[in-house]
Amino acid sequence: MTPLQACLLISALLFAIGFAGAVTRRHAILVLIGIELMLNAANLNLIAFWRFGPHPEALTGFIFVLFSMAMAGAEAAVGLALIIAIYRHKKTSNLDEVKELKG
Amino acid sequence: MPPFFIITGIVTLLGAAFAMSLRNLVHCALAMAVAFSGIAALYLQLDAQFVGFAEILVYVGAIAILIVFAILLTRSGEAPEKSVLTSGWMAGIAVSAMVFTMLGWAVLNSSAIPKETPPAPVATVKNVGDALMTKFVLPLEIIGLVLTAAMIGAVIIALKEDSQKSKSEDGGQQ
Amino acid sequence: MSLIVKYLWLIPVLPLFAAGIIAVNKQPKRKLAASLAIGSMAIGFLLSLWAFAATLGHGEGAFREVFSFNWIQFGGPEPDKWMQLGWVLDPLTAIMLVMVTFVGMLIFIFSVGYMAHDENFMRFFCFLALFASGMLGVVIANNLFLFFVSWEIVGLTSYLLIGFWYHKPSAAAAAKKAFITTRIGDLGLLLGMVWLYAETGTLNFYDGGKGCLESGALATMLTHATIGGMAVSTMIGLLIFLGAVGKSGQVPLHVWLPDAMEGPTPVSALIHAATMVAAGVFLVARVYPLMSVGGIIGAHGVPVTTSLTVITWVGAITAIFAASIAVAQNDIKRILAYSTVSQLGYMMMGLGVGGVAVGMFHLITHAFFKALLFLGSGSVIHGCHEEQDVRKMGGLKKYMPVTFAVYAVGMLALAGFPLFFSGFWSKDEILHHASLWSVSKIPFYLGCTGALFTAFYMTRQMGLVFFGSYRGHEEKSSHGHSAHDHSHSAHSAESHSHDPHESPAVMTVPLMILAGFAILLGVIGTPAWPWFDAYLNGELAELHIKFSNLTESAGLMGASALIVLGGIGFGWVLYGKRQRKTATEKDVLEAAQPAIYKLLENKYFIDELYEATVIRFNAFAAWLCDFADKWIFGGAVLLVKYLTVGASWLYRLTDENVVNGGFDVGCGSIRGSGGILSRLHSGRVQTYLRIIGVALVALIIFLIWGRKA
Numbered sequence: 012m013t014p015l016q017a018c019l020l021i022s023a024l025l026f027a028i029g030f031a032g033a034v035t036r037r038h039a040i041l042v043l044i045g046i047e048l049m050l051n052a053a054n055l056n057l058i059a060f061w062r063f064g065p066h067p068e069a070l071t072g073f074i075f076v077l078f079s080m081a082m083a084g085a086e087a088a089v090g091l092a093l094i095i096a097i098y099r100h101k102k103t104s105n106l107d108e109v110k111e112l113k114g
Numbered sequence: 115m116p117p118f119f120i121i122t123g124i125v126t127l128l129g130a131a132f133a134m135s136l137r138n139l140v141h142c143a144l145a146m147a148v149a150f151s152g153i154a155a156l157y158l159q160l161d162a163q164f165v166g167f168a169e170i171l172v173y174v175g176a177i178a179i180l181i182v183f184a185i186l187l188t189r190s191g192e193a194p195e196k197s198v199l200t201s202g203w204m205a206g207i208a209v210s211a212m213v214f215t216m217l218g219w220a221v222l223n224s225s226a227i228p229k230e231t232p233p234a235p236v237a238t239v240k241n242v243g244d245a246l247m248t249k250f251v252l253p254l255e256i257i258g259l260v261l262t263a264a265m266i267g268a269v270i271i272a273l274k275e276d277s278q279k280s281k282s283e284d285g286g287q288q
Numbered sequence: 289m290s291l292i293v294k295y296l297w298l299i300p301v302l303p304l305f306a307a308g309i310i311a312v313n314k315q316p317k318r319k320l321a322a323s324l325a326i327g328s329m330a331i332g333f334l335l336s337l338w339a340f341a342a343t344l345g346h347g348e349g350a351f352r353e354v355f356s357f358n359w360i361q362f363g364g365p366e367p368d369k370w371m372q373l374g375w376v377l378d379p380l381t382a383i384m385l386v387m388v389t390f391v392g393m394l395i396f397i398f399s400v401g402y403m404a405h406d407e408n409f410m411r412f413f414c415f416l417a418l419f420a421s422g423m424l425g426v427v428i429a430n431n432l433f434l435f436f437v438s439w440e441i442v443g444l445t446s447y448l449l450i451g452f453w454y455h456k457p458s459a460a461a462a463a464k465k466a467f468i469t470t471r472i473g474d475l476g477l478l479l480g481m482v483w484l485y486a487e488t489g490t491l492n493f494y495d496g497g498k499g500c501l502e503s504g505a506l507a508t509m510l511t512h513a514t515i516g517g518m519a520v521s522t523m524i525g526l527l528i529f530l531g532a533v534g535k536s537g538q539v540p541l542h543v544w545l546p547d548a549m550e551g552p553t554p555v556s557a558l559i560h561a562a563t564m565v566a567a568g569v570f571l572v573a574r575v576y577p578l579m580s581v582g583g584i585i586g587a588h589g590v591p592v593t594t595s596l597t598v599i600t601w602v603g604a605i606t607a608i609f610a611a612s613i614a615v616a617q618n619d620i621k622r623i624l625a626y627s628t629v630s631q632l633g634y635m636m637m638g639l640g641v642g643g644v645a646v647g648m649f650h651l652i653t654h655a656f657f658k659a660l661l662f663l664g665s666g667s668v669i670h671g672c673h674e675e676q677d678v679r680k681m682g683g684l685k686k687y688m689p690v691t692f693a694v695y696a697v698g699m700l701a702l703a704g705f706p707l708f709f710s711g712f713w714s715k716d717e718i719l720h721h722a723s724l725w726s727v728s729k730i731p732f733y734l735g736c737t738g739a740l741f742t743a744f745y746m747t748r749q750m751g752l753v754f755f756g757s758y759r760g761h762e763e764k765s766s767h768g769h770s771a772h773d774h775s776h777s778a779h780s781a782e783s784h785s786h787d788p789h790e791s792p793a794v795m796t797v798p799l800m801i802l803a804g805f806a807i808l809l810g811v812i813g814t815p816a817w818p819w820f821d822a823y824l825n826g827e828l829a830e831l832h833i834k835f836s837n838l839t840e841s842a843g844l845m846g847a848s849a850l851i852v853l854g855g856i857g858f859g860w861v862l863y864g865k866r867q868r869k870t871a872t873e874k875d876v877l878e879a880a881q882p883a884i885y886k887l888l889e890n891k892y893f894i895d896e897l898y899e900a901t902v903i904r905f906n907a908f909a910a911w912l913c914d915f916a917d918k919w920i921f922g923g924a925v926l927l928v929k930y931l932t933v934g935a936s937w938l939y940r941l942t943d944e945n946v947v948n949g950g951f952d953v954g955c956g957s958i959r960g961s962g963g964i965l966s967r968l969h970s971g972r973v974q975t976y977l978r979i980i981g982v983a984l985v986a987l988i989i990f991l992i993w994g995r996k997a
Contacts, residue, residue: 013229013231015227015228018156020218021123023214023217023221024127024214025130025149025153026213026214026217027210027211027213028131029130030209030213030977030981031206031207031210032133034200034205034974034977034978035199035200035203035206035207035974036198036199036200037197037198038190039188040181040184040185040188040190041139042973042974043181043184044133044146045134047146047173048134055153058157061235062160062161062162062235064228065228065232067234068235070242073237074242074245074250074253077164078253078257081172082257082260083173084177084261085265086264088180088265089268091180091183091184092267092268094184095184095187095188096271098187098189104188104190106200106972106974109971110971110972200972200974202974206974206977209981209982209985210981212982212985213981216984216985220988220992
């Protein structure tokens with residue numbers, strides 16, 4: 012097993028764990044946590060490929076990950092704002108109960 | 115495979131697993147922070163130092179805190195009474211197992227994986243800054259716009275409702 | 289073209305207009321109807337006199353003028369492809385015109401009185417005028433087609449008038465019988481007409497040399513041969529004669545004439561004595577050139593051909609046949625009807641043995657005295673309050689003297705009383721020519737026997753009706769009228785005594801005029817002055833009152849005088865002197881020879897024979913056609929119906945179950961699947977995520993395998 016494959020395996024497992032949590036847990040914030048974990052797994056994947064792939068001096072993967080992290084931050088902010096707004100409206104943060112578009 | 119790599123990996127994965135399975139939400143957030151730190155360590159080992167420290171700053175320093183704030187604001191700090199799992203959680207486990215299997219199999223058997231390890235790149239801050247300002251300047255600016263939009267959007271979404279509406283709600287309730 | 293020929297068409301058309309005007313009037317306007325009809329006939333009479341005058345006085349050859357007009361075009365545009373209609377004025381036409389209009393006018397005047405109490409007065413005069421129009425059309429027609437059309441009008445009005453009292457079943461049946469029987473004859477006429485047209489290419493009689501009765505066409509027809517080696521002219525002639533057989537009541541198609549007495553008496557007088565039945569004789573006279581072509585010339589220049597031989601035999605048989613039946617009849621009109629049939633036989637015989645002049649002379653004289661006799665019998669019936677059985681009459685001489693006198697004149701004329709009465713001269717001409725006929729002498733003997741019978745039965749009739757004592761009272765006291773004519777039912781006998789009375793002047797004056805002519809007409813045909821014969825042939829007739837002419841025929845004249853007087857005497861002895869006492873007593877002859885009398889009284893059972901054979905066959909054929917129509921054609925229709933119903937049922941089944949059902953199932957399944965699919969829209973985010981995960985896996989598999997392949 013090459014180091015690349017090891018890294019990739021770890022990132023795959025991390026992704027799977029994050030996905031399992033996102034689709035399994037009831038609370039909305041935990042879904043967000045799962046999403047963050049998934050994003051991180053993807054970033055790890057990118058860095059691994061940047062490090063072990065051809066032309067690491069081009070810094071392509073590197074910069075990609077930087078931007079991805081920035082996007083993750085923005086997305087986490089908006090998502091949490093949404094959760095707070097929904098909590099205010101529906102008085103619950105249980106995803107099972109938030110299933111109608113009707114307000 | 116350096117042993118430190120393996121240990122870091124295990125720590126990350128454990129942290130992620132705990133983050134997804136603990137009952138108390140605050141514990142979940144803390145476990146998530148541990149996972150993030152583990153990932154930062156991995157980045158450092160992969161010679162992506164700047165990204166590793168950016169990870170600490172952004173994820174652990176901002177996002178984890180943000181999540182704690184959200185937990186606070188949605189009064190989710192108490193331990194929940196009912197089950198933490200949603201209905202149909204078995205389907206979810208099955209799907210994620212499928213996903214991991216597929217990914218793992220792809221990784222292990224794919225022919226796109228290169229065999230040799232190239233030498234470590236020099237990813238100094240200066241290089242990164244240069245790249246950002248020359249080659250990647252457009253995404254940089256766009257990211258700036260996106261972040262601005264996200265910030266404004268988040269404020270608007272989470273803003274308290276109109277004072278007239280809230281007054282009438284209060285009037286109705288009394 | 290002389291003026292009268294141009295306006296000759298007025299003569300038949302004026303009564304036609306009269307009939308039309310009468311027909312459209314709904315309210316009874318008797319004076320209008322009667323005056324229109326009589327007026328049109330009177331004008332027609334004046335025009336006929338003018339036409340008659342125009343035909344006189346031509347020295348060489350007969351006067352003949354033709355007027356034709358184009359009727360319809362078929363074939364090419366050349367004028368000789370057009371079908372023409374038209375009329376002809378020649379001596380034959382002129383003499384018939386005068387006779388028909390004059391006798392018709394007198395009978396119309398008589399009808400005014402006779403039908404005065406009938407509620408269908410208007411209808412009667414409408415039909416009478418229509419009949420007059422048709423008959424005059426027959427007389428003047430130059431084209432066989434126009435002739436046929438007028439012939440059929442005459443037949444139609446005969447049917448309408450015989451069945452005038454249509455609510456009487458016997459009258460309706462008699463009308464039908466008349467029409468159908470004459471139709472059989474008309475079929476022959478139609479076939480002859482078609483064949484004639486095929487042979488000669490024209491239907492015009494006289495057409496300036498191209499007509500079908502002129503020498504060119506006749507020569508053509510003589511040379512062509514047909515079945516049995518007969519010349520075409522013979523065959524066509526026989527077919528046309530068939531039409532005359534039907535219309536003129538020759539044996540075997542005579543059965544309708546006695547039954548036609550169901551109609552009112554003026555109808556019997558006009559149609560079945562003077563004019564319509566004479567139309568058949570007129571037809572033979574008209575196509576005489578066709579009948580006589582190619583024959584051997586016999587005595588007096590009369591040709592002998594196959595057609596003429598057949599005509600003579602038929603006429604002779606009819607004469608004796610009908611005369612024998614008349615001996616045993618008890619209805620006053622039936623005696624006269626059989627007498628008419630018999631005299632028509634004489635006319636045909638005369639045409640056959642003696643030519644046009646001989647036959648037509650008897651036709652003219654017969655018209656007058658037979659009309660006189662019928663009208664007289666009508667007067668008798670009217671006076672006896674609708675009694676028609678001679679056994680219930682008697683002694684009317686003292687109740688109706690005028691009627692008696694004129695009736696006697698008519699009877700003597702019919703019997704052929706020598707020298708003074710026209711019937712003697714005309715019948716004598718026929719017998720004279722028959723005695724000289726080269727084929728056989730049998731018609732002559734038959735004719736003589738018939739003359740004997742004629743004298744006998746007429747005397748019998750006179751004796752039973754006018755002499756003796758009135759036998760009508762005893763019937764009336766026991767039960768009511770066994771009336772035949774219902775026209776006078778309103779004026780039945782409650783108000784006056786049951787004695788017979790004389791008829792009013794409107795009825796007796798025409799009788800007297802007719803009687804005068806019955807005597808005087810003899811003058812034109814005597815051998816001393818053969819004016820009639822010469823007139824018809826276009827020669828000048830000289831007045832030879834020389835007895836040398838008479839010697840040739842003196843023997844025959846004496847013989848026929850003896851026959852007539854013998855018949856009258858015999859009848860007088862049996863019926864004049866020895867009167868029957870009661871109405872129900874057996875007739876003298878019946879007592880003597882009951883079997884023969886029964887045979888004669890039942891008209892030789894001819895009607896029964898026809899009933900058993902022809903009518904039964906016809907009924908069977910009708911039943912067969914009805915059966916075929918109901919089952920075969922009706923069956924085919926039913927089959928189509930059931931096929932259609934079955935097909936539509938099948939279609940409905942398909943539509944309901946297959947189409948609708950399929951559609952319903954399709955829609956239901958779509959709804960069901962939609963219902964199932966809508967569960968995907970749970971609104972739950974995590975479900976969506978799971979599905980995305982599955983999709984991701986599938987995508988990866990697809991990409992990897994795609995790459996590998």
